[in-house]
Amino acid sequence: MLKASAAGIALGASTSVLPKVANGTAAASPLARTSGTSTATALGSAPQGPTSPYSTNVFVHGVTSGDPLPNAVILWTRITQKPTWTPGSLRGTPVRVKWEVCPQVGRSRRFGSAVRSGVVTTTKDRDFTVKVDATGLQPNTRYLYRFTVLDGPAAGAVSPVGATKTAPALNSMPNRVRFAFLSCSNWEAGYYSTYRFLADRGDLDFVVHLGDWFYEYKTGEYTGVYGRVRKHEYPGETMTLEQYRRRHAHTKTDPDLQRCQAMYPFITVWDDHESADNAYLEGAVNHDPEHEGNWHTRKRASEKAYFEYMPTRVNTLTDGQHLYRYFRWGKLMDLSALDLRSHRSKQSWWLQDNPKQSIGGEKQMQWLRDNIKNSPCLWKVIGNPVMMAALHIPPLSPEIANYIAQKTGNPPHGIIFNSDQWDGYQWDRYRLTSMIAKYNIKNVVAVTGDIHMSYANDIYEKFDGNMKGRRVAVEFVGPSISAANVDDIVFDEVGLKLPEDDPLFTTVSDAISFANQHVRWNQCSKHGYVVVEFNKNFAQADWFFVNDKSNPRTGQHWGSSWATKEGVSALYPVKKPLKF
Structure with missing residues (x-):
């Protein structure tokens, strides 16, 4: 999750842990x-x-x-x-x-x-x-x-x-699959106009929400430069089953969300804010056991409310119920939807390359690698709640870089932006990317949320100071629906509000790309969604941005489009979005 403090079930299988229904x-x-x-x-x-x-x-x-x-x-x-x-x-x-x-x-x-x-x-x-x-x-x-x-x-x-x-038959080869992905919908920070635009399209097969369906904070706590655009029904921080239920229920009263959800099937996974900020297996940054009680009690309450209110199919392996699951769209595409909160190690700047530091737990990570290695589909898509590509802070003076390196354990040539992302769990990332390289697996694409900014990234086998490794996948990262991004947070702190198209944001984006050569394009100040199509020849992602998240009847505009050809793990810019 982005904040100021941070600079299967095989498709068609019947393994739900649910009672069968007699006579309907x-x-x-x-x-x-x-x-x-x-x-x-x-x-x-x-x-x-x-x-x-x-x-x-x-x-x-x-x-x-x-x-x-x-x-x-x-x-x-x-x-x-x-x-x-x-x-x-x-x-x-x-x-x-x-x-x-x-x-x-x-x-x-x-x-x-x-x-x-x-x-x-x-x-x-x-x-x-x-x-x-x-x-x-x-x-x-x-x-x-x-x-x-x-x-x-x-x-x-x-x-x-x-x-x-419904999805196509497993042995079929559809001409295409087209879906939207989005994340980070903060009720108080803005309206959910993105859902209205998705409903207006009418051309999607389904919608993927990659987490932060709502935010657990008390009213007014995390809004950004626009302030509190609208108010939560329950004003306090969500910690109990009753409170999580109320927050879920209130979220579903949004008219644009209701229209979109009544039009397309949704595939959803949680990130952290469905429970608490920067959640991990044994706790969360935004959970104080001394004053807020046992973490596992709170987490179970959030999970129960989530499964009650979301259209998800509960799955099971040998370790009981879990949220990560597997979907297929015939032989064209499969989707491994990840849960990167319930099984992860605690975030750490010092242990980012420790083999014991896991973002998803060994069972889930092995499940993901097996899905990609054994996939019968042309495209292997990862529904990825947090950013996979490395994200290093732009160059600093040697003195500052060395000081930060000593304090955080970061190498001076690449101070990571956020240890809550795959950057903080580099061994898990390398085991995945090296497997893709070893077996020469083609057409691996991650669709990603969480960071509240837009990115088009090439994924390398290993991210290091020289970036000499092999490109093995690509990543499309979507903006937030309404949750505060860099400009919202930073300029709220200093009491300054700039237009989202201000040249300063272009300068920031250029600095990010300069420090991260695998970042082909990024946009740090806008809110919206991404529509992606996979067909037999290419995969293309189109970024669309709302004009004003504080206006419930705002318009939208196209931002950028990037694509990758079948068999080639590299992105290229596209001059116009897909027709619909």
């Missing part, structure tokens, strides 16, 4: 998995006809889908039975909810005959969220889905209709 009906559970239709009796209890008057207030958190497989997708919503039965309050009674899926005709949202349906029960134990693993679907198919409340004070309420899409 399930009791309350973390996630109901079903491929059947409900009995006539169960479905017949749902009132038919127009949406009830309750619906606007009942489905205040919208609908969404996620984790698309060739034959399945996660469906999600939350039931607010009465306005006073608010998220995290534990107020409410168990309620049965019917879900339905039908094929989408063109781009119409008119709901047709259901091909899959079922009934689930949700309770206060999961904060009245509803999460269904709808299976038995057809590959590469667009579907509509909706929910209906069957009993209780909101009986008859019908949700908005959501749209989703």
Whole structure:
């Protein structure tokens, strides 16, 4: 995470640790998995006809889908039975909810005959969220889905209709896959206009959020030069299950986010702020055990709320549940979505090249290397929450460089910007890049969030002072949606506000590229998102930036585009974005 203090599941496999659903009906559970239709009796209890008057207030958190497989997708919503039965309050009674899926005709949202349906029960134990693993679907198919409340004070309420899409069959070769990736959405620091622009496009297969879905801070604590643009519903720092639930629920009331989530399936991973800043296995920088209690209690609370509120499929290996998981888009592309918080060693400036220092834990790192080495796909994509490429501070005087080197353990020729990134875990990075080089693996691409700035990077086998190593991959790094970046933080400290296009930021970007020859392009002052396409010939990333994150109706503009050819691990600039 960027702050002022810092200068699988195989696709299609059924290994979820979830109960199977008998006859399409399930009791309350973390996630109901079903491929059947409900009995006539169960479905017949749902009132038919127009949406009830309750619906606007009942489905205040919208609908969404996620984790698309060739034959399945996660469906999600939350039931607010009465306005006073608010998220995290534990107020409410168990309620049965019917879900339905039908094929989408063109781009119409008119709901047709259901091909899959079922009934689930949700309770206060999961904060009245509803999460269904709808299976038995057809590959590469667009579907509509909706929910209906069957009993209780909101009986008859019908949700908005959501749209989703399944992945292609594993043995197919699609012409292309196109998705957006984004990260770092701070409610108080700005509006989520990026989601509106993604929904307006209508050309994406899915959306990837790489973490920092929200920020745990108390109101006003981390906003930047724009100040507090809007206020959290819960004003304090999130530390308990109730508080994390409230922050998740409030985030999902954003209208632009709701529209985007109802249009595309999402693949999400967490970074640190879903729990606490700079989290690692045994703690977090923003957690004080003396005053805030046991770290693992807090982390478990954040994890439970996350799995309740996000459209993710819980996976398991021999070590229990985990968030990192594996997706495929036919034979064209696979995506290894990483969890770089739950298993990492504590950040350290002094141990950055220590073999025992791990960013993801040995099991996950071996899983990632195996995915890339054994991939049956043309493109091997890493969903990477923190920056992989080295990022060294621009040259300083020898005296200052040597002083910092003595204090931090950094080599004078390359003082790293942030030990929270892969730079702080260089052995893990080298084991990955050297394996790619050893086996001559082609077409490895990392899509990255966290740093609140935009980068197009070549990835070398080894980052050293001379950069003589072999290029083995490329990396596209997206800006934050709204969280403060360098200009927000630095100029907030000195009380100065400059336009995002001020020449000073170009100077900063030039200095970064000069000190890091593998950085082909960077932009340090804008907010937005990235759209990337992978096809049989090339992969291209387009950066788009919002004009003003403090304006809910702001416009956007294209920033830059970079691409890599199939079989070549090197980036080149592109003069215009992809057509849509």
